[in-house]
Amino acid sequence: MSDDLMQTEAATDKKDVTDLLLHDILTGTLPAGTWLKQIDLERRYDCTRPEVRRALDRLSQKRLVQHNPNRGYQVYELDDQRTREISDIRVILETGVADRMIANATPNSIRELRDLAKNFDEMSFRGSIMEHYDANLAFHRALLMLSGNIELVGIIAEIRQRTASAPVSQWRTRARIEQSAREHHLMVDALEARDLKELKRLIEIHIRQAPVKA
Amino acid sequence: MSDDLMQTEAATDKKDVTDLLLHDILTGTLPAGTWLKQIDLERRYDCTRPEVRRALDRLSQKRLVQHNPNRGYQVYELDDQRTREISDIRVILETGVADRMIANATPNSIRELRDLAKNFDEMSFRGSIMEHYDANLAFHRALLMLSGNIELVGIIAEIRQRTASAPVSQWRTRARIEQSAREHHLMVDALEARDLKELKRLIEIHIRQAPVKA
DNA sequence: GTATCCAGAATTGGCGCCAATTTACGGAAT
DNA sequence: ATTCCGTAAATTGGCGCCAATTCTGGATAC
Helix, strand or coil, X not given: CCHHHHHHHHHHHCCCHHHHHHHHHHCCCCXXXXXECHHHHHHHCCCCHHHHHHHHHXXXXXXXXXXXXXXXXXXXXXCHHHHHHHHHHHHHHHHHCHHHHHHHCCHHHHHHHHHHHHHHHHXXXXXXXXXXXXXHHHHHHHHHHCCCCHHHHHHHHXXXXXXXXXXXXXXXXXXXXXXXXXXXXXXXXXXXXXXXXXXXXXXXXXXXXXXXXX | CCHHHHHHHHHHHCCCHHHHHHHHHHHCCCCXXXXXXXXXXHHHCCCCHHHHHHHHHXXXXXXXXXXXXXXXXEECCCXXXXXXXXXXXXXXXXXXXXXXXXXXXXXXXXXXXXXXXXXXXXXXXXXXXXXXHHHHHHHHHHHHHCCCCHHHHHHHHHHHHHHHHHHHHHCCCHHHHHHHHHHHHHHHHHHHCCCHHHHHHHHHHHHHCCCCCC
16 A cells, blocks of 8 residues: 555545644634634634644754744744745756756657646636645646655755745635646747746746736 | 853763764774674663664664674775765855855954864874864864855765765875865965965865865 | 475554643733 | 732643553464
């Protein structure tokens, strides 16, 4: 039996508390600044005290929650400065491997990316916030996989989580979602056409969520 | 009383177990593959069981130790593939901000970097492995700080830890250390001369630990 | 002689208790 | 009326116990 299946199976029964808490932070159910009282989390996720504390410790290591000794944990709120910095890092990394993505792109992988982009489109109509998030993640994961650098995929996923809380709420606007969906398709187009410059441009625009020009 | 002073004060008395364990992994005192039995760590660092388990959990989150459920933790050993991937990421990131480093470099910061480079030189003669490591870290931290991206400094420090276990042992060769020391000075030279291309070239060479040409 | 199986020892990992610290509340003094 | 202080409630966080699982060693069967 594969690990993935095992996890999925366990997930239907009772998921890991860390993931549940992460989920609620990412979806904005627990907004930035919220105090995470251990007793509340214990009840909310129907788990024990040590489980709560482990989850809080892990997420504070990942800089998703802030730890105030003897006072408690609260959902980290990042300022514009940090948000911009993280976006810069993502732009450098993702445009930095754009050439490899083009080099490794096969007709098969391009078809797969189109499917994932379409899947994101559909989620725009009927799908929860988290399904959006997941569909978006799946697309970008597949795209980055083309770089051939597995570590990079993980690191960017990690980095993305640090800013996720803010953008996810921004996603609520339909216009922004549809814009993202269009950009996904444009990126696949550029990839297929092996247009490095255009691909880089699109990646940067997409990350910064800047309006597309031309 | 400042937090820094508090920490230093506490450190002389009894440092955080996570840092101690991290230290021993990074210096190679605990080689890759070593089984980290909780009872041993408990005695080694003169601490309690929960402290050990917290440290192991944190370091397994950082991918420095591998967790085998119900069997134990062992020091992660990474294959050449992953090592190369991580180096690639560092090259992309650090060369990607080279232009900003040049743009933000002031006579003051260049002088500071020279001091740090010289400090590393001295550590080559008389200094423990960890002092080398710290001096190297200090130099690179200061260099990266010039990018103006605080997040980047943190992320690269994090990424570097993932490969640290292997290179640190490689450092034992004096030739390699002296080579690194020379490269540090060359990087400062390139920075001062505002030679972007040369700076990028040096950064890549330094990260990949490839022999310097010309 | 070798393989298998079972029992004892050792190790991991979940859980709850209690002390230390902080916060909230109410009363008294100015 | 407001501020200060002391006490009580609430919250965090350290620590040890014990069950579940795995590993080890020896005895038995083939």
